[in-house]
Amino acid sequence: MADITAPAYRTIPIVPALKPGAMEGKGPYIANDKHQEALGFPGQLVDNWHDKAIAKMGELLGKFRSLRVYMDACVHCGACADKCHYFIGTQDPKNMPVARQDLMRSVYRRYFTFAGKYFPKLVGARDLTREVLDEWYNYFHQCSECRRCSVFCPYGIDTAEVTMAAREILASIGMGQKYSNEIIGKVHKIGNNLGLPEPALRDTLEGLEEDVKDDTGLDIRFPLDVKGAEVLLITPSADFFAEPHIDGLIGYAKVFHATGTSWTLSSMASEGANFGMFIGSYDQLRKIALRIREAALELGVKRIVVGECGHAWRVAYSFWNTLSGVGDGADETDRFAQMLQRQLDHRYKQPTHICEFTWDLIQRDALKFDKSKNDKYVITFHDSCNVARGSRMGDTPGGQFEIPRNIIKAVANNFVEMDPNTTRERTFCCGGGGGLLTDDLMDLRVKGALPRMEVLNQAVQQHGVNYMAAICAICKTQFSKVMPVYGFDRRMVGGVHQLVSNAIILGDN
Amino acid sequence: MSILVAILFYFAVLVFAAGLIYRIGLYARTPAPLKIPTTPAPTTRGGVVLRMTREVVLFESLFKGNLWTWAMGWLFHVSLAVVTVRHLRYFLEPVPAWVGFIQPFGQYAGITMVIGLFGLWARRLFVERIRYISTPSDHLWLVVLIVIGLSGLLMSFVVHTDVIGVKNFFVGLLQFRIGAVPSDILLLGHLFLVFALLALFPISKLLHAPGVFFSPTRNQTDNPREHRHLSAWASKLESEN
Numbered sequence: 001m002a003d004i005t006a007p008a009y010r011t012i013p014i015v016p017a018l019k020p021g022a023m024e025g026k027g028p029y030i031a032n033d034k035h036q037e038a039l040g041f042p043g044q045l046v047d048n049w050h051d052k053a054i055a056k057m058g059e060l061l062g063k064f065r066s067l068r069v070y071m072d073a074c075v076h077c078g079a080c081a082d083k084c085h086y087f088i089g090t091q092d093p094k095n096m097p098v099a100r101q102d103l104m105r106s107v108y109r110r111y112f113t114f115a116g117k118y119f120p121k122l123v124g125a126r127d128l129t130r131e132v133l134d135e136w137y138n139y140f141h142q143c144s145e146c147r148r149c150s151v152f153c154p155y156g157i158d159t160a161e162v163t164m165a166a167r168e169i170l171a172s173i174g175m176g177q178k179y180s181n182e183i184i185g186k187v188h189k190i191g192n193n194l195g196l197p198e199p200a201l202r203d204t205l206e207g208l209e210e211d212v213k214d215d216t217g218l219d220i221r222f223p224l225d226v227k228g229a230e231v232l233l234i235t236p237s238a239d240f241f242a243e244p245h246i247d248g249l250i251g252y253a254k255v256f257h258a259t260g261t262s263w264t265l266s267s268m269a270s271e272g273a274n275f276g277m278f279i280g281s282y283d284q285l286r287k288i289a290l291r292i293r294e295a296a297l298e299l300g301v302k303r304i305v306v307g308e309c310g311h312a313w314r315v316a317y318s319f320w321n322t323l324s325g326v327g328d329g330a331d332e333t334d335r336f337a338q339m340l341q342r343q344l345d346h347r348y349k350q351p352t353h354i355c356e357f358t359w360d361l362i363q364r365d366a367l368k369f370d371k372s373k374n375d376k377y378v379i380t381f382h383d384s385c386n387v388a389r390g391s392r393m394g395d396t397p398g399g400q401f402e403i404p405r406n407i408i409k410a411v412a413n414n415f416v417e418m419d420p421n422t423t424r425e426r427t428f429c430c431g432g433g434g435g436l437l438t439d440d441l442m443d444l445r446v447k448g449a450l451p452r453m454e455v456l457n458q459a460v461q462q463h464g465v466n467y468m469a470a471i472c473a474i475c476k477t478q479f480s481k482v483m484p485v486y487g488f489d490r491r492m493v494g495g496v497h498q499l500v501s502n503a504i505i506l507g508d509n
Numbered sequence: 510m511s512i513l514v515a516i517l518f519y520f521a522v523l524v525f526a527a528g529l530i531y532r533i534g535l536y537a538r539t540p541a542p543l544k545i546p547t548t549p550a551p552t553t554r555g556g557v558v559l560r561m562t563r564e565v566v567l568f569e570s571l572f573k574g575n576l577w578t579w580a581m582g583w584l585f586h587v588s589l590a591v592v593t594v595r596h597l598r599y600f601l602e603p604v605p606a607w608v609g610f611i612q613p614f615g616q617y618a619g620i621t622m623v624i625g626l627f628g629l630w631a632r633r634l635f636v637e638r639i640r641y642i643s644t645p646s647d648h649l650w651l652v653v654l655i656v657i658g659l660s661g662l663l664m665s666f667v668v669h670t671d672v673i674g675v676k677n678f679f680v681g682l683l684q685f686r687i688g689a690v691p692s693d694i695l696l697l698g699h700l701f702l703v704f705a706l707l708a709l710f711p712i713s714k715l716l717h718a719p720g721v722f723f724s725p726t727r728n729q730t731d732n733p734r735e736h737r738h739l740s741a742w743a744s745k746l747e748s749e750n
Contacts, residue, residue, distance in 0.1 A: 015638065017637065018641060061539070063540065063542065065536065065541040065725055066545060066725050066726070068535065068536060069536055069539075069720045069723045069724055070724075072532075072717075073714075073716060073720030073721065073724070074714065075647070075714050075717050076639075076642045076643055076644065076647050077571070077575075077578050077582065078575070078632070078638060078639040079575045081639065081642065082638065093642075096641075098642050099642055102642065113712060114712045115646070115713065121645065122644070122649070123645075124644035124645075147726075151547055151570065151574075152571070152574030152575070153570055153571075153574070154564070154568050154570050154582075154717075155717055155720055156547060156564075156724040156727035157724070157726075158547065158726050282542065282543075317733060318544045318545065318733045319543055321733050321734060321736075321738065322542070322543060322544065322733070322737065325737065327733065327734045327735075327737060328734060328735055331737070334737065334739075337737050351734070388548070389547055390545070392548055392549065392731055395552075396552075397548065397549035397550060397551065397552060397731060401549075425547075425548070425549060
């Protein structure tokens with residue numbers, strides 16, 4: 001960390017000049033054979049990697065319309081070029097979304113199009129060489145799959161889809177990423193990303209009950225594996241002990257306590273995160289999601305509520321129904337999904353975001369707050385990319401922006417917005433999403449945070465902001481790590497439910 | 510010469526139609542296994558139709574992304590649409606009233622089309638990041654379109670070609686009758702490039718035109734919690750369990 005310094009803020013956020021090669025390198029650590037093989041990938045780069053990679057690309061082109069269309073449709077208009085936080089922060093032209101896509105598109109053209117086969121130079125097609133492969137590994141691990149580029153593309157081309165495909169191809173020939181694959185291994189083996197086994201988790205939760213009792217004088221429970229509970233809470237495992245995440249977990253527990261909701265965590269599915277999305281593997285995405293289905297069936301819960309986590313909410317909201325049947329509206333003949341959907345209570349949305357849960361209670365006057373408890377804070381809200389551009393809350397489009405803000409305004413007096421070009425669907429990624437939240441990418445993480453830090457700094461100067469709320473475990477971890485590099489207090493970042501926790505008035509129920 | 514032009518015409522139209530049908534079929538057949546609309550997204554089918562219409566007619570996302578590219582790109586595309594409709598008069602006898610109505614606009618649209626194209630090319634040449642991402646074919650397509658536009662404008666405004674002759678030729682071709690094409694170098698150049706454009710359309714970046722309609726981030730309804738979305742290959746995974 002010592003040698004990593006923050007890039008200077010730009011006074012007017014103009015498009016930075018290109019610095020070709022600025023982020024050339026080897027990329028993050030490559031997964032070893034143990035981590036690879038645990039997920040069914042080859043341990044080392046296979047001998048016939050060239051043919052296998054092209055075959056895999058062909059397979060993915062046939063399975064994913066997004067990839068198929070996005071490889072063809074780009075006209076190099078450049079609308080996306082200055083939208084990526086990694087490009088703005090690093091100035092490496094290969095971090096422009098269109099250039100990142102072209103790392104793969106050039107190979108696609110060479111092997112799958114007429115023009116690329118016969119006139120490669122004309123259309124910028126190239127052979128898949130070892131150098132190209134290394135370049136893929138490096139630059140497809142400088143994308144956090146945040147989808148900001150897709151907002152501005154006239155064809156809706158989503159670089160995240162291309163990055164996922166590239167990572168899937170790389171993993172399938174033996175070049176998986178250590179950070180993500182190791183973590184996925186832990187999810188399957190132990191139940192969560194942190195590798196916290198059931199007894200340790202139970203201990204942690206009991207310790208938490210004692211701490212909260214000391215703090216509030218109340219018996220606020222953190223139940224684990226309770227059969228017949230109404231609500232199953234699926235939350236990122238960072239909530240169990242990382243700072244500031246844990247204060248959010250306490251907030252959820254207080255909301256459940258205040259309304260007398262019976263709830264439980266699951267040791268089998270003690271993880272909301274789903275890194276299967278990051279590595280672009282439908283197979284892993286599905287396997288990880290199936291744990292939640294299994295836990296829900298086993299515990300017999302009526303509702304599934306998801307804690308503050310960005311990509312986890314995208315997976316839960318957008319993919320769970322497809323992957324595991326957590327949702328509504330399955331065919332009568334769809335036995336797989338119906339098995340679970342008959343059990344769930346469809347007066348509620350399945351799954352429900354914890355912010356939807358809390359906001360619903362606030363609207364029904366079921367929660368009381370002392371807003372002055374948050375008066376020491378001037379609060380702003382950082383929209384987390386996956387929530388903003390890959391999901392929804394509530395009944396209307398954009399509910400994912402309104403509901404967290406509504407909660408903040410209901411529990412605190414001082415709320416201000418950041419520059420509207422960088423909030424809601426135009427929000428910047430924190431710089432650590434998409435499987436990049438690893439120490440071996442610290443330089444990238446610091447530079448990728450630059451756009452958000454610039455805008456935050458504006459809000460600090462203008463409004464005296466001293467609390468940036470976020471509803472994502474990765475945002476929270478990333479910001480508390482990189483904000484000190486930019487001269488901010490690490491405790492400036494926190495959850496929405498941390499604010500709820502501060503202000504909530506608990507009776508004796 | 511007339512026979513050559515006729516052969517190229519039939520060839521270009523055939524390749525254009527067959528290639529496009531093949532490509533669109535490919536897009537349509539390829540499943541979209543996951544719900545990935547870029548949110549906020551419409552929650553109803555009607556809302557999606559509206560979103561797509563705004564995208565295709567107004568280039569809504571590009572407008573958000575870059576005002577210059579949007580202005581030049583939109584000017585070019587709208588002008589091209591008007592110009593194309595105007596050209597129907599060379600294929601239809603009698604000329605429908607609405608095609609006749611558009612005639613004066615169509616001629617000036619030729620000018621705005623070329624202005625738009627030069628604007629887009631200027632970005633490619635002078636904006637550093639756009640120059641970086643441009644391939645030779647990106648430049649070449651703009652040149653082809655500019656030459657098509659300029660040659661057309663020259664024939665409209667400066668060196669008039671024998672439009673009656675042109676019309677007789679193409680009305681004839683539509684009835685599989687090969688007449689005589691006016692041997693005018695501007696006209697032949699114009700036609701040759703248009704045929705090339707048609708024939709290359711299905712194997713080039715011009716596929717963005719059908720592609721946008723199949724883009725899952727734009728054409729999907731935001732209702733994953735309400736309806737289970739399942740592709741054929743994904744549902745097979747379930748029966749294997």
